[in-house]
Amino acid sequence: MAAMGSINPDTGKAWSLGIINADMKAAKASYRERRDKDTEEWIDGELAKLDELEGVAWGRGDYDLVLKIMAMRAKILGLFSPERRDLTSGGKPVKTYIGISPDDWDDEPDDTGPV
Numbered sequence: 001m002a003a004m005g006s007i008n009p010d011t012g013k014a015w016s017l018g019i020i021n022a023d024m025k026a027a028k029a030s031y032r033e034r035r036d037k038d039t040e041e042w043i044d045g046e047l048a049k050l051d052e053l054e055g056v057a058w059g060r061g062d063y064d065l066v067l068k069i070m071a072m073r074a075k076i077l078g079l080f081s082p083e084r085r086d087l088t089s090g091g092k093p094v095k096t097y098i099g100i101s102p103d104d105w106d107d108e109p110d111d112t113g114p115v
Helices: 017-060 063-076
Strands: none
Touching: 017 063
């Protein structure tokens, strides 16, 4: 028995999963395309503003501001490596074992929390 709203009004028959799947894929693709275009337009606008500000800063001899603008531009363009964030230790030192042989690991727990 078809649930309310699961009938194609054009055919009077139940929607097929294939049609629903194809429609969802098309909707997702359309959204991605629109999102990417909107993002590119925003980035272009921000870069244009930074170019204008950089010209003014150079004209004034404000080289600290020029460096800040260059860093902002690099960040917008994704030229920086991702920053590491400590989300687990609560500010306490975290014991790491990078580059240490398993033979050198101590089995004694410490008060720094889980590793």
